[in-house]
Amino acid sequence: MKDLRPYMYSRTDSSGHLTLQQVMQLPFLHDTLLFHNYKKNNDRVNNCWLRLHIKNNTREAISYTLFAGWHDYMYWYRQIPGDSFRLLMQTGLMLDDGGVERWDHYGFVTTIPALETRTFYLHIINKSYNENPLMPILYNDQAYAQWQDKQLGIYRKETVVILVLLGMLLVFFSISVINYIQLPDRSYLYFATYVLGLILFFALRLESKPYQLSFFHRWPMLKYYWDIPGLLFCFYMMYLLFGNAFLNLRERYPLMERISNWVATSVGVLILICMYCVAIEQYHLPTIIYGYVYFVTLVPLLAIFVAFTRRSKHHPLVRFFLCGSGCLYLACLGSFLMHIRPMGLLGALGELTAPTLLLIGGIILQAMFFLAGLSYRNKLVHHERTRTQELLIKQLNKNKELQRKLNEQLEELVKEQTTEILRKKQELEEQRKKQLEIEYDKKLTEIELKAIRAQINPHFIFNCLNSIQLFVMQRDYEYAQKYLSDFSYLIRKTLDFSRRNFISLADEITYLNTYLGLEKMRFENRMEYEIIVDADIATAELEIPAMLLQPYVENAVKHGMTNPKQPTGKLSIHFNQVAADMLECVIADNGIGIARSKSMRMLPKHHQSSGMEISQNRAELLNKMYNTDIHIEIIDRSSEEDDSGTIVKILIPQL
Secondary structure, three states: OEEOOOOOEEEEOOOOOOOHHHHHOOOOEOOHHHOEOOOEEOOOOEEEEEEEEEEOOOOOOEEEEEEOOOOOEEEEEEEOOOOOEEEEEEEOOOOOOOHHHHHHHHEEEEEEOOOOEEEEEEEEEEOOOEEOOEOOEEEOHHHHHHHHHHHHHHHHHHHHHHHHHHHHHHHHHHHHHHHHHHOOOHHHHHHHHHHHHHHHHHHHHHHHOOOOOOOOOOOOOHHHHOOHHHHHHHHHHHHHHHHHHHOOHHHHOHHHHHHHHHHHHHHHHHHHHHHHHHHOOOOHHHHHHHHHHHHHHHHHHHHHHHHHHHHOOOOHHHHHHHHHHHHHHHHHHHHHHHHHHHHHHHHHHHOOOOOOHHHHHHHHHHHHHHHHHHHHHHHHHHHHHHHHHHHHHHHHHHHHHHHHHHHHHHHHHHHHHHHHHHHHHHHHHHHHHHHHHHHHHHHHHHHHHHHHHHHHHHHHHHHHHHHHHHHHHOOOHHHHHHHHHHHHHHHHHHHHHOOOOEEEHHHHHHHHHHHHHHHHHHOOOOEEEEEEEOOOOOOOOOEEEOOOOHHHHHHHHHHHOOOOOOOOEEEEEEEEEEEOOEEEEEEEEOOOOHHHHHHHOOOOOOOOOOHHHHHHHHHHHHHHHHOOOOEEEEEEOOOOOOOOOEEEEEEEEOO
16 A cells, blocks of 8 residues: 655646646646645535656556545546556546445555556545545555455445434334325325425445445436435424424414524425525535534524423423434534534534434434324324313214104194195195196297207308308418407307397497408408497497307308499498397398399208308297297388388387
8 A cells, every 4th residue: 555645746736727738738737736635625525636657667467446435427538658648437426326346446556567667647526515535545455355345344334323213214204104095184194294304314325335225226316416405304394284283383383483484485496496406506505505504504593492391391292302302403504613623614514414422312312202192182183082082972972862842843734734734735736736737838949049049150150161161262361360260259259149148239249240341352352341330339238149149240241342343342231229128239231132133042951041040040949938039020122213221120128
C-alpha cells in the first residue's frame, strides 16, 4: 500500500467542459489541499483531473490497483508514450449499476510492462453536497484484498442495523395495513404510507454501503431522488397528515387543522422542487432547502408540543402523539449536533439525512408510540361502537313498546273508519276511471306530438345537407367553413328543440336568423330577409311551440327565390302582439305563389314535401292537448295582377 498524494498531480476543471486532449495540454499542479480523508462540504461541483506517471524499472510486468474513494463519476484513462489515450473504465455512485460486484469497479488496475512508463489520468466529478473522502492509494493485489475485507467488516455492522430496522418497519407496515382493512381509518392509511416511505428511504441507504447487496442497484440515481424528498415526505408531509387524522383536529382544533393542511401542501410542493433540482443536477439545493425547513420548524414544533402537553389530560391520544414526536425530535436534533463538531455547520447540514443509530432509535420509538396510539384509538372506537349499540338496543325496546300501543290505537281507529272507507271507495273508483281516461288521452296526444316532431328532423336535415353540398361544390372554402359552423349550430338546436314542446320567442328568432343567413349565403345574396318584432313583445318570456315556424319559412325561401320576375327574393317575418294573450306571426315572400308552384312541380311519386303538413298536424295536436286555438292561414297572392308571393299568418295564443 502506498499513499500517492506526494506523487499525484491534479488539474481543476471549473467550467466542466474540458476534454482529455485539452487537459493534456494544460499544466498539472501538486495540490495537497484537494485530498482529504473525511467527508468534505462542497459549495459547488468538484470536477478535477488526476495524473499519475508510473515507471517500471524491473524486467517483469507489474500490476497495482489504484483506489481514490467512492465518488459520483469516475473515468480512468491510460496513455502510452507516442500513442493516444484510451478509456479503460468508468464508474461512479451515480453511474454504476453493476449489482453486488459494482464495488470492485472502484479499484483501477494499473499494468506497466517491463522497463516501460505509463501515464494514467483519473477524472473525478462530485456533484453531491458532501464529497466522500478523496485519498489516492496504490495497492498490490494482496493488500487490496485485505483492505476490501476490512471495509466489508466496517460497513457490515451498519448494514445489519439498517436491515433490522427495515424488518421492524415491515412489521409495522403489515400491522397498519391489516388494521386498516379491519377498520378503514385514514390515520392507519397515513401511518402505513409514512412507514412505506421510511422503508424505501432506508432500503436506498444500502446503496451507499460498500460491498453490501442493495435492492435498487439497477437504479443508482434513485437514492438521490428519494434522499431529501424522502425525509420531507415522511417527517413533515405524512407526519402532518397523520397527526391531523389521528388527533381529529378538524373537530377539536379547526384552526390547527387548516394550518396543518396548508403546511403539508407546501411541503408537497417542496418535494417536487427537490426532485426537479436533482433532475437538473443541482444536488446541493435540496439539502439547502431541507436545512431551511429543519431550522424554521424547530421552534414552531416545540411550541406545538407544549400546547398539546397542556391538553394531554383531556385527550389520551395526545400523549401517544407527543411521546412519539418527542423521540424523533430529540433524535434528529442530537444527530445533527453530533455531526457539527467533526464536520462543521455546513458539513453537518449535508448529513442531516445520515441514518445514525440515534436517529434510527428515534424512528423506531416514534413508530412504536404511533402504533400503540393507533391500537388505543381502535380500542376507543370499539368501546364507542359498543356503547352506541347498547343505546340503540334500549331505544329499540322503547320503540317496540310504543309501537304496540300505537297498533292498539290504530286497530280501534280502523274499525271506526272502515265503513267510511268502503263508502268512499266506490266514489274514488269512479273518479279514478275518469282520471285514467283523461290521462290516457293526454299521453296519446303527447306520443302523437313526439312522433310528428321526430319527422321534422330528417326533413330539415335533408334540406340543409343539399344546401351544404351545393355550397361546397362552389369551392368557396372561407364561406364553407362558416356555413358548416352555422349548420352544426342548426343541427344541435334542431335536435334540442325536437325534444321540447315550447321554446322562447328569442330562441326561435335566433334559430330563424341563423337558418336564413345560411340560405342567403347559398343564394349568393340574391335574397333579402328581415325579422321585425313588435317593441312591446318580451321575446325572452313569451313561448311558442318548437319547430312550428321553420317549415313555413323554409317553404317561403324555396318558392320565394324562384320567381323569374323578381331579381331579388324578399322574405319578411313580422311578430305582432294583436291582443294581450295572442301573438301573430306573418311570413311573406315575393315568390311565384302556391298555385303556380303546384303547376310547376315535377317531383317523383315517392317524394313527399311534408314540412308544412307536419306543422299543420302539430298545431292541431297542440290545440287538442292544451285546449288552445292555434290558427294558420295561407294566402296566395299570385292571383293578383300587380303582386305575387305567399303570406302565411299564424295566430298563437298564450297559455
